[in-house]
Amino acid sequence: MHTTPDEAMEISQPLLLASLLLLFTYLLVHYLSSASPRKQHTNGQGRRIPSPPALPVIGHLHLLKKPLHRSLAALAARYGEGGAGLLLLRFGSKPVLLVTSPAVADECFTVHDVALADRPGGASRRLLTEGCPAMAMCNYGPLWRQLRRLATVHALCAHRLGATSATRDAQACAMAARLWRAGPGAVAVKSVAYQFVADVIMETVAGKRMPEEQVRQFRAMTEAGFAAAGAENRHDSLPVLRLLDFGRTRRRIAGIAKARREFGQSILDDYRRRHAARGADAKETARTVLGDLLRQQKERSPEPLDDEVIRSVCMSLLQAGTDTSSSTIEWAMALLLNNPAALAKATAEIDAVVGASRLVQESDLADLPYLRCIVAETLRLYPLAPNHVPHEASRDCVVAGHAVARGTMVLVDVYSMQRDAAAWDEPGKFSPERFMDGGGIGNGDNDGGGGESSRRSRRWMMPFGMGRRKCPGEGLALRTVGLALGVMVQCFEWERVGGEEVDMREGSGLTMPMAVPLVGVCRPRAEMEALLNRLSRE
Template sequence: MAIQYYVAVVLLSILLIVLSKLFSSRRKNLPPAPLALPIVGHLYLIKNSIHQALASLSDKYGPVLYLRFGCRNFLVVSSSPAVEDCFTKNDIILANRPRTMASDNFSFDYKSFPSAPYGDLWRVQRRLTVVELFSTLSLQRSSAIREDEIRTVIRSLFRLSLQNGNSTVDFNDLAGVFTFNSMMRILSGEQFVKEEEIGGEKGKEIVNGLREIFFGNISAMNVCDFFPVLRWFGYRGLEKQMVLLHKKRIEFLNRILDEFRRRNAGFSENSEGDEMKKKKKSPVIETLLRLQKLEPEFYTNDLIMSIILMVFVAGTETTSATIEWVMSLMLSYPEVLHKLRYEIDNNVGHKHLLNESDLSKLPYLRCVINETLRVYPPVPLLLPHYSLEDCVVAGYDVPKHTTVMVNAWAMHHDPKVWEEPEKFKPERFETVVGEGEGFNYKFIPFGTGRRACPGNNMGLRLVSLALGACIQCFDWKNNGEYKTCAYLSRSTLKKAEGLEAICTPRKNCLQFLSQL
């Protein structure tokens, strides 16, 4: 009886809150919305992938919607003028993230960079990550690592092709090896997957294990965020899974830090080894541990682990998914593949492996990647924002405590903005002038505003290098029927079936491939 009484009180409280919001909202000029049902709100309308369901609602009711999922209010934005409104005049108001069950468990008490409230802590972390990882100077210094990792991948593919004739490549695993190894070496100077393990079961096992640790099967938001009462009852063990995954992550990150400390224990502050390392770009972990010695109260172990975790979570899955999508589209559109190969052959040649300094000579390569990001944005619903004050978007009143979701997928497929949006046409980006503010807020695969992804240039370099080198060195064909089906894994748009392709070394590249 006691449990039933408490449940009844909670449900009655939720109903009263909902009714009070409904009556108060009538006095505001809220954006349009479909009919909301009691308690569940508009959740009954989400019957397929959420980004596609929201796009359908936007087609019917307009590009700015005000929806309610359970006890939470959402502003759904699907047009460039509304996005510009959100992240220019309302950028500070919307510079926070909503509190969710996932961020409660994964954000190190909201100290991690992606989830931290907008303020001094967030600004310090953004400045640190930009300076150490994503500034132009940092990207130039870390280019040698990315080039070395793609050289290792190409060398492994060449070795496998010599052993087995034509080699069948699992692009999901190959992209995972390249991105995880690149990020790990930038952070610590070490690799996850050794060269002899690439293309084998051991390499696949390591990549799958890393994905399990860093991503698990956890979504950014779930039903417990819409109905908090379910959290009290441990609904489907969701929070228990999060707690166990976070514990696994901490153990893994502590092993990385302990191993780094052990490896570098022989260097004193003024040793010759340290002087040699100062001439090079120090691994990011070394910089973080040095800062910890200077300010241990601020640079705690939790803060350092949260930065490392952010790099892996934000910088690997979306990048590897994009690499797989680009190559899939290349095999589906051979005329695009031939045009790209012609550009690479004429501007890079066959005497050396493509490197990052060559990328500026390959404008069509960038068009191909941009078009892939348009058709298959890696995060179709951008990370949510949260309004701390009332504001006005596209002429509508938006109450404080509203979660703002930008539907990048809907914007990238809007026929009013993009001619034949369902077609893959890289040439459309040849005629678009400039890339400031996402082509006037029409193209936003990395978000926009002050909480946009700071690692977009790193991601573009990784994708460009991987795709350019693979096209330069090998001929490719599908190993079976090509399918474009996509699904939303956690928050990332991925291929429903992994890409397996057959690669054959190009004859005019055999000489430099044999010398890699």
Template structure:
């Protein structure tokens, strides 16, 4: 009995010694490593218990307590939160190549065809080729000009439908969100596949309905955090059935997008429609496939259609909705923007995309909207491919690096009176540097900012030029944020609208 007790004590002593020794090594290593400040965490889940609510606001509160660079742990994954322009500059100047990778999440594996899309692909040859194709076939100046007629047609259809739904002589209550969303989806899908799924010119209503269901399900599941990305055993047991739902969505989208590709491939094989080649993004990708079949596979094409839908639709529509909400709460700004349109465009024609460079105050309104309500409040996460230093703190390879653009845009140390809507702050300013980053920075910044600017600018200008606007009542329009990757308004915008008398004759001829 005594011998047994001595042996057990020895084992306990050895385990205790090993544990204490390990803790001393970890403490010494972390002291030496110069890790960023961090709040206390819990075993296994780390800081995940703190993330209950709107993430950009939670992370801003943590930064206000612990500093502009905060170290967190989401489950077993280390995370760094960046909330200062100087740290952002260091990330995307000194460490741009090092931080060019993306973290691996389950959605990237299944919805983005095993991380082979421009949004999820690791930094390397595939990503560079996809970026080149995107820039050349979608976002180059030449391509943007070639699709200007599509954008103008969709905005005119939107204005025409709104004009038909209201009265000329008195205000009509209108719901704006669904109307605005239709513009972005139609423009993108016409560019991608020559398809129109919203409005009065839909060719295939069954296909349009399937598309709407798919996009709704896609945004819902992407807005839902997946704990399995951070706590491995939750991924093994498929916590809340996330993987199962992701696989089902991926299957449906794969089938839908494959039909689009096969339809355009069939048209390309027809000599009668040979002149259609190069007209759409799918056409461009199929042209590349003909010369590099093993490289530009159908899966590569489908994955990048998914990326375009995620990044190119909701972002523009939420910005327009936020801008209109802000203008309704600030009628003096609305009057000033309309005066600019009256001066440069007049009342004899509709504003055109080519007019946008002559409307600097309108651009100030858009910039101020993006400052207060960026469609990507948290930039798409980065992941260093090797150990690096940010703000004097060591950041280990594999750490998830998140830039809180929303916090930087509202920082009183960076902006004067940051919570006020003042478009004038952007007048006579050529460059805002790293304190204004609605589209990200560095080599992996959003390539579609030029397209988004044109869609938002033309739509907003048309709404201001053609209609009178006011709030439903005396109460200000609510500006609470809802859940979602693109920070939508919590409540869809409703407003009172009527035709401007000066524009009535133009609108009747649409």
């Protein structure tokens, strides 16, 4: 049956009016609910948390700019006075608690650690992890405990890290050889670092390197997933956007989820093919995460495992480790390029301890205190995630005397805490020497006194988080970042492109990338050329 344009318009008008009526009703309901906010007390306890003026429906979303961590810090500085280190926001209909005090953060993840161990249950997160749950995004419960236990036992515990140090040393040699073969010139540092970290983790997980093209695809998929899982995702905050699916966000996230599942399953399938080709009785030259888990799957001991759990463990290790560690390497190199004296001091330390006859190895890091201080100072200035992965309150609780309702998202302004002028001398300055006294790496105990000793005691850092949701990959990250920096500094001379200072602006994202990716001029050091030439032929 043919429909004329006039008839089509008559048919579409009622649909349009119905849609507008539905939207108006939705906005009216949210306006009325925001005009009569829920009671801010738990069992009659708790004080009101400071909060900026909000708009109906959208709450405080109109106040958020990019990058999110700087926007949140500005709001806390303006409106958080008297809040004892807390600021209450609303992302659409979602209440959000911003923690801005180390003492309150410590209370959150000790006293209230279980109550705040969940993750926000946004539609994007559920869709993104369908069929391949991510350990960092799982709610606190049996699945999260299983994924964390498997990842820790088979990859991240001290024993496994010690057993896989040779793998990281070998991949560091491969990275140095790639830079040597590329010849003197401009280098995209994040790409070099990403390939190195991806190879390290893939070798640990599956016993093979990741081809460069596969690394590019994996990186694009991971960065898109982190963007979709961020706290500022407006499609999760405003259900009307999700309902109408502006920008086809649902389809895009579903595509990322499908790519994650397929990538994870391809790792399993490839391992099974390689193992079958070697024969059932063939033994691995080195233990791998996949080998351990697939044997456990076959034996169904000590617990049954299906492919979904196995690929979730593998993808959690790969996605959580690659972007964070490679970004830290990039930030560290940018800081060293802007501070040539620190770069020269690190080079001299490596020359004195290791020399030029061999490459830095992971076992050398214990004897390279200044290099370790560079890593610590980088994590202070540019933490892995400036607001951490969002938490969510699974029940009502009282934090620092303030009532926090169930369902509240909790963000921690670790970026500002680690730059607090009350705790750090010249907090915005890159000064690895501040860690040479061995202080400031853990949570400081304030002795309440005055002077420099009191300032040192208040120095506080939590780049890997706190409590039961703390990143279990801290040991692997510190080894990987330290080794990569050591080899880059030992083998090559680094200069800024055009002599101009490196742009240190932060970009947007869960893991805070550089707004302008770092490009440095890399030339082999004369005393290292013989070794690099030999490595490139091996």
